[in-house]
Amino acid sequence: MAGGARNSVSGLAKEFTFLMRWAFSAFVLYLAALMLVAVPALAQTQTTVPETSLTDRCLTCHRQEYLGRLQVDEQQKDLYVDPAAYKDSAHGLLPCNACHTGFSHDPHQMVTNAEFFAETAGEACRNCHDDQFEMYKQSYHGTLTRDIASDGVEAPECVDCHGTHAIQEVATLEYRQSIQDVCGTCHGGRESTFLDTYHGKAITLGREAAATCVDCHGAHSILPISNPQSTLSRANILSTCQQCHPQASQGFTTFLVHITPTSPKAPVIVFLVAVFYLVLIIAVFSFGGIHTLLYIYRGIKDGLYFGKGGH
Amino acid sequence: MTTGTVATEGVRLVYRRFSAFHRFNHYLVMTSFFGLVLTGLPLKFKDSYFSQQLMNAIGGVEAAGFIHRTSAVLNILYFVLEAGYMAWYVAARKGPIFSDDSIVPGKKDWQDMKGMFRWFFGRGPKPALNRFTYWEKFDYWALFAGTVLIGGSGLMMWFPEATTRILPGVTLNVALVIHSNEAFLATGVIFIFVHFFSAHGRPESFPADQVIFSGYLPVEHYVHERPLEYENRLKDGTLDQVVTLAPSPQRRRMFGWITAAVTVFAFLAATYTFLLIIWPLVF
Structure with a gap:
């Protein structure tokens, strides 16, 4: 009976080997199927074509x-x-x-x-x-x-x-340089008097820290100077100036930013000095110019420049 | 030569017009004035193309402000020295104050000016000019007075907080008008209409008069340029006070180079000023 038992043992082994082969084939097939499905999916997540942004679509x-x-x-x-x-x-x-x-519709109504x-x-x-x-x-x-x-x-x-x-970012030089024009759109004329002060000249030429309209008048919370809450009201003006000029006193705050010196509306002392200089400059330059031209004319006419000379 | 001996070959006589002190003061005021105009004009003509270019070239508005203030201190130093010299000159009775020989304007200046205009139109000879001509006196006093006005108003704007502790805020408005206009006037007078013409453009000085750098001019020129002073000194016997031997050839060459360098710089400065002012009017 021992032989029969041996036979039956060998039969079991055959059965097992067959099962193993079958399982292996199934496993390989399973892996192949997995690769067919998963690899393209994996590849896709790695090299996604960028989705067109909404901005680009609108543009x-x-x-x-x-x-x-x-x-x-x-x-x-x-x-x-x-x-x-x-x-x-x-x-x-x-x-x-x-x-x-x-505008969430694409294309929108x-x-x-x-x-x-x-x-x-x-x-x-x-x-x-x-x-x-x-x-x-x-x-x-x-x-x-x-x-x-x-x-x-x-x-x-x-x-x-x-x-x-x-x-733009409000802290950039470009934006700060444009502020007086922004305000000037409605408050016309105020920007040119501002630009004639040192603050205006300095910001125009690139000094970012120089004060512009909003640094004195305020920006989002701007109020008329007559309003007690205004940054430039009687009560608040000194502390506004002191943001940049810590040593400023009440007298400092009476400097006039928005005046045209040659306009009669300016304080009389400023107006008189400005007109005096206008006349003086015209007079001196005219006289100096005429004197110079006549001197050159005589020098050339008498041949004094080259050759015989006046020495 | 009245002694009868033959003058040695190469001996040159010069007229000493300016002392070392005055030459030093001119160097001081010249360099500081260049620095002030270079950095000040762009503020007055802020919209000019050259103003922005200059500011970019020297490193921005803050750097320009530093140069301007440093130059201002040197300019004030000139003023203090000159005012001190004046006080000493008067107190020590160094020389005449109201004579024709002095820098103080007098009646003769008015007559000289009329005489010059007659000469310009060919209606008379060129007047015999004294030690200082009327345009030189104008130059000198305009600069002196201008320094008080520009310097004073400049200091007020340099220290606005201290100024307005004593004076009302409108003082700063007046200071800006004075500073800006007086400086423009001074720049025009010095760079274009009076000083540069007097030093470089007149037939007598063209292309450059080196007397302010070397202190002397050849006696032959002196006799023709300041005939009245020469005549007076000849009469008074004081000619030997001002006529001396010329400096060594090396020193003469050095003064020649200094004059040439300053002339080129002056030409560039005048061109810069002219372009800066003209640019916004044209473009």
Whole structure:
């Protein structure tokens, strides 16, 4: 019976070997199937083609200068966006709909009523700059409305001072150099008198620390000087000057920034000195010029310059 | 030579017009004035292309301010020295104050000026000029008075906090008007209309008069340029006070080079001023 037992043992071994071969084949097939499915998937996650950003999709059309303007109620909206200026701006990494909150459709529906813009203006900025927006709301600018008929003026909103697509960091020299022009858009004439002071000359020529409009008048929380809360009110002006001039006294604050010396509206002493110099400079330069020209004329006529000489 | 001996070959006689002190003072005021105009004009003409270029070249507005203030201190030093000299001259009775020979303007200057205009139009001979001509007196006193005005107003703006502790803020407004206009006037007078013409452009000095650097001019020139002073000294017998032997050839060459260098620099400075002012008017 021992032989039969041996036979049955060898039969079992055969059975086992067959099973092993089958299992191995199945395993290989399984691996092959896995590779067929998983490797392309893995490869795909490693070399993803960058998804087109929303900004790029919007710019597909809005980079075209021939897009022209859109009439929205009373206003002309320029549809062109300079891609380079936007990407270099402080917001260059934000998608368009971070500010244009109503425009999630792609392609979007045309918006042709001003109410839509009025609702989103400011509110869009507020999403990130809430502190500044609250200060603005308390300021003189914030109390005005966009209705010229009721206020006599049109309230400036965030974008009127900061710009839109080319918005810059406010601490840059370029932006600081443009501030008086921004303010001058509505407060015309004030920028030229500012530019004639040392502050104005220094900022124009590149001294970033030189004070501009907002350093004295305030920015988001700006108020008329007549308002006691103003940075330039009687109570506050000294501490405003002292931000840069710690040694300043009350007398220091009576320096007049916005005057034209040659205008009769200037303080009489300034006006008289300015006119005196105007007359003196014209008189001296005219007399000196005539004297010089006549001297040269006589020198040439008498041949004194070269040759026989006057010596 | 009245002694009858033959003058040795190479002996040159010169007229000593300026002492070492006055020459030093001129160097001082000259270098500081260049520094002040270079860094001050861009502020007055801030929109000029050259103003921005200059500011960039010297390292910005702060650097320009440093140069301006350093030059201002040197300029004030000139003034202190000159005022001290004047006080000493008067107190020690060093010489006449109101004579024709002095720097103080007098009646003869008015007559000289009329005489010069007659000469310009060919209606008379060139007047016999004395030690200091009327345009030299104008130059001297305009600079002296201008330094008081520009220096005073400049110091007020340099220390605005201290100034307004004593005076009202409008003082700084007046100071700016004075500083800016008086400096512009001085630049025009010195670089274009009076001084540079007198030192470089007149037929008598063209292309450059080195007397302020060397202190002397050849006697032959002196006799023709200041005939009245020469005549008076000849009469009074004081000619030997001012006529001496010429300096050594090395020193003469050195003064020649200094004069040439200053002339080139003066030409560049006048061109810079002219372009800086003209640029915004044209472009």
